[in-house]
Amino acid sequence: MTSKPLIYLACWMIAGGYTQAAGNPVGEESEETPATVEEAPKSKKTKAPKPPLEIPADIPHEEDVSYLEGDRKEKADLYFPMGVPEGRKAPALIVIHGGGFNDGDKRKYRELNFCTNAAKRGYLAMSINYKLRKSQGQVTWPQNIQDAKEAVRWLRLNAERLKIDPERIGAMGGSAGGNVAAMLTLTQPEDGFDGAGARTNIPARIVCGIDFYGAVDLMTYHDMKMFAKTREEAPELYRKGSPTSYVREKAPPLLMIHGTGDETVKVEQSQILRSKLEAAGNPCPEYIISNQLEVDALKEKLAENRHALVLIPKAPHTFDLAVSMKKDGPVMMDITDLVFEWLDRYLKAEIPLKGPAGSNFSIPSSR
Numbered sequence: 001m002t003s004k005p006l007i008y009l010a011c012w013m014i015a016g017g018y019t020q021a022a023g024n025p026v027g028e029e030s031e032e033t034p035a036t037v038e039e040a041p042k043s044k045k046t047k048a049p050k051p052p053l054e055i056p057a058d059i060p061h062e063e064d065v066s067y068l069e070g071d072r073k074e075k076a077d078l079y080f081p082m083g084v085p086e087g088r089k090a091p092a093l094i095v096i097h098g099g100g101f102n103d104g105d106k107r108k109y110r111e112l113n114f115c116t117n118a119a120k121r122g123y124l125a126m127s128i129n130y131k132l133r134k135s136q137g138q139v140t141w142p143q144n145i146q147d148a149k150e151a152v153r154w155l156r157l158n159a160e161r162l163k164i165d166p167e168r169i170g171a172m173g174g175s176a177g178g179n180v181a182a183m184l185t186l187t188q189p190e191d192g193f194d195g196a197g198a199r200t201n202i203p204a205r206i207v208c209g210i211d212f213y214g215a216v217d218l219m220t221y222h223d224m225k226m227f228a229k230t231r232e233e234a235p236e237l238y239r240k241g242s243p244t245s246y247v248r249e250k251a252p253p254l255l256m257i258h259g260t261g262d263e264t265v266k267v268e269q270s271q272i273l274r275s276k277l278e279a280a281g282n283p284c285p286e287y288i289i290s291n292q293l294e295v296d297a298l299k300e301k302l303a304e305n306r307h308a309l310v311l312i313p314k315a316p317h318t319f320d321l322a323v324s325m326k327k328d329g330p331v332m333m334d335i336t337d338l339v340f341e342w343l344d345r346y347l348k349a350e351i352p353l354k355g356p357a358g359s360n361f362s363i364p365s366s367r
Contacts (some may be wrong), residue, residue, distance in 0.1 A: 038325050052107035055079070059119050063187070066362050067128065067154040068147060069197055077106055078152065078162075079115040079125040089159075091168035091347035093118045094151050094184070094206070095127040098175030101144060101226040102133050110143050110174050113320035123347070124164050126151060130180070133226050141226040141241055145187075146196040148180050151202035168347045171209040172339075175265065175317065178214020178256075182243035182273070185209030185254050191246055208253035208346040210339065213317055215265045216256075217244040217272040247276040248344045253306040253346050257335070259315025261325070267311065282307050292333045303345050310338075 055061045055077065064075040081090040095114045097104040105111075106127040115125035132145035133140045154171055159166040173181035184206050187193050193206050215221045218238040223230045231238045239245050253279070258270040277284040284307035289295050302308055312333075314325050321336040 059116050069168045074129040076126050076128045079119040081122045081124050082119050084122050089165040090124050092124045092155050092164045094171040096173030096177030096180045098177045101176045110320040137228050137229045145183050145193050148184050152204045153202040154197045169206045170347050173189045174212035178211035181209045182216050185244040185252050186243050210255045213265050215259045216269050218242045244273050244276045247280045249281045251282050259312045261314040262317045264317035270309050277307050295333050299341050
């Protein structure tokens with residue numbers, strides 16, 4: 001376990017220890033994916049990517065861990081759980097970055113915000129890099145989904161060393177990462193994503209997921225470069241890449257959070273997934289939170305819902321657990337407790353929980 005000294009002190013102060021990072025900070029790349037698959041030649045020189053931010057020194061962590069088979073360059077950062085009683089196994093949370101499946105990194109502001117908060121609340125957070133599209137015509141789907149499933153298997157394989165419960169793994173992601181988190185949550189082995197690699201004997205299932213403003217119905221979204229084909233050319237690819245295609249009765253718990261001011265991924269994307277969940281017999285209420293009082297009032301009610309869509313009026317595409325209405329704007333509300341109290345119900349519970357249609361499901365004790 002290593003902990004590098006904090007170099008980007010200014011970034012740390014602006015982000016408020018990453019628990020107050022808001023909006024789309026200066027230097028954060030846009031997560032929008034252009035609507036066209038064909039690309040015009042670039043007339044400008046490509047800027048060198050900025051180095052990843054530093055993980056705060058007070059968070060025990062391990063950087064750039066190899067979690068994929070072979071010599072893959074994509075790595076993961078581990079944020080170790082804090083305050084876990086001796087002898088108790090911690091739950092784990094896989095955090096998946098955004099970037100339109102074309103760019104992004106495991107150590108951006110939002111991912112640091114998610115992971116540091118998770119560690120402070122007793123979760124092992126695993127922030128992953130996964131296969132991204134880097135050249136014209138390159139096909140990166142379904143490799144990006146399979147990489148995320150490999151992260152689940154890696155956690156299960158290393159559960160004893162990491163002191164985590166392999167049956168208490170969740171996922172959370174924003175934008176493209178929201179799509180992947182929803183795919184991890186909703187897909188089953190029979191859907192065809194679990195057969196890649198040499199670890200297929202290890203289950204890739206997770207308990208629950210949180211989708212922050214992800215494009216989840218690609219049949220109603222724009223063309224995606226990761227397929228290297230338009231929707232008109234390959235509609236079946238777009239259907240298979242949509243979490244909406246894998247909604248079943250008694251679907252695993254899924255929480256969606258979306259801003260109505262999102263111009264990159266319209267809020268209708270989450271509303272379509274909500275409608276699919278409802279149609280399959282999964283009650284999925286829609287809530288609106290406009291201020292901190294409404295956030296606090298919703299916490300107890302939200303914890304009772306296996307599925308829910310939380311809308312934040314006027315919120316833009318990119319925000320983390322400290323919500324701002326504009327880039328570098330003031331924090332309007334903090335949804336950290338709201339999000340983690342929902343996660344705690346499914347990843348820390350030790351009593352049987354009521355599922356849909358009166359069914360019960362339970363999560364064994366992690367002791």
